[in-house]
Amino acid sequence: MSTEFKTAVIDPQVMADLEEAARYAASGLRDPEVMRQACEHMDLLSQEIRQKFGVQDIGVEIIREMRDSAA
Numbered sequence: 001m002s003t004e005f006k007t008a009v010i011d012p013q014v015m016a017d018l019e020e021a022a023r024y025a026a027s028g029l030r031d032p033e034v035m036r037q038a039c040e041h042m043d044l045l046s047q048e049i050r051q052k053f054g055v056q057d058i059g060v061e062i063i064r065e066m067r068d069s070a071a
Contacts, residue, residue, distance in 0.1 A: 024034070049056075 024031075
């Protein structure tokens with residue numbers, strides 16, 4: 001069994017965007033335009049995922065499995 005760890009490579013622009021978003025969130029300020037753009041981006045990503053993989057309705061199945069295993 002290998003104990004070798006591989007480091008994930010994160011695109012520098014993605015990391016810069018993430019750091020900027022974290023600083024912005026930590027400041028407690030909310031910019032309606034930034035929030036609108038984020039919502040549009042999330043909606044686009046959701047649409048792309050639905051087109052590639054269809055609707056992934058796994059929540060109910062997971063909840064039932066958890067409930068049944070607790071009995």
